[in-house]
Amino acid sequence: MAERPDIDLTRPSAARVYDYYLGGAHNFAVDREMARQAIGMWPELPLIMQANRAFLRRAVEFCVERGVRQFLDLGSGIPTVGNVHEVARKADPEACVVYVDNDPIAVTYSRTILGDDKQTLVVQEDLRHPERVVEDPAVRDLLDFDQPIAVMMVAVLHFVPDDDGPGDIVAAYRDAVPPGSFLVVSHATHEGQDTQADDHQDLYRQRTATPMTMRSKDQVRSLFAGYDLVEPGVVHLPLWRPASLDDVADDPMRFAGLAAVGRKA
Structure with a gap:
């Protein structure tokens, strides 16, 4: 990724x-430095990120199999x-996707990658402003809010x-989409982990503008209020x-992330 003078290269970005971690090229030296520091503390991090990406793939396939053709990521x-x-x-081939991110660099490069894809x-x-997202005219032009939409919150909540009310934010998106829509969530957790999880959380708090809050299985389950959890739950x-x-590791809990999908009845 070429460096640009209008980008603050002194602070890592969670997106980059x-x-x-996924082997991409859209990152800067400051991002790579933090990632290497995190991996030094927790060598399994790249495997966890790959497991998260594999969950995203399975969840999208699941939603498409159930007739969903619109995604709000x-x-x-x-x-x-x-x-x-x-x-x-x-x-x-007709599936439509809206990508939403508050990182201007992630947005710039996303638009470059996607080009003129209609x-x-x-x-x-910022996903913390649901009304701005769902009322954006361009979003409304691409997505039909009278038809089911899969709301993707993968590795972001x-x-x-807690002070920003993640449950209220999720509920606002739930209320904006029709019955038959899905909520897809993956979330970092400290359950089943040793001090590596806490150290990783502290690293994000110290180095980035997006501190991390790990949550328990019960806390993640509470985000699905108003949805019917799809088996196997959280x-x-x-x-x-x-x-x-063969895709299930010997110790699944070492993958410090929870995953779930819910359907709005």
Whole structure:
């Protein structure tokens, strides 16, 4: 990624650090430095991020199989290989996706990657302002809010502190979409972890503008108020509808992330 004079390179971005974990090229030296520091503390981090991306793929496929052709991806980061629009269109070339992120650099590069793709839209906005997102005219032009929409909150709600009311934010998006819509969530957790999880949380608090708040299984389950949880409910990342038993690790809890999908009745 070429450096630009209008970008603050002194502070890592969660979106670009995640891009680095996934092997992407849309990151800067400051992002790579933090990622390497985090991996030094927690060597399994890249595997956890890959498990999260695998969950995203399975969840999108699940939604498409149930007739959903519209996706609202909140806190989307940079749409590297295997992102929502690519997965959805393998099943239905007409699928439409709105990507939303508050990082201007992630938005800039997302728009560059997607080019003139008329079935995708990239919006620079903070997911903590649901009314701005769902009332954006461009979003309304691409998505039909009278038809089911899959609201994606993958690896993002742990960057929303308790004081900002994550449950209220999720509820606002729930109320904006019709019955038959889905909520897809993955979330960092400290359950089943040793001090590595707490150290990782502290690193984000110290180094980035998006401090991390890990939550328990019960806290993540509470985010699905008004949704019917899809089996198997809230589970560790590899356990959510794995394609085969070979995809389930010997110790799924070491993947410090929870995953769940709910359907609005």
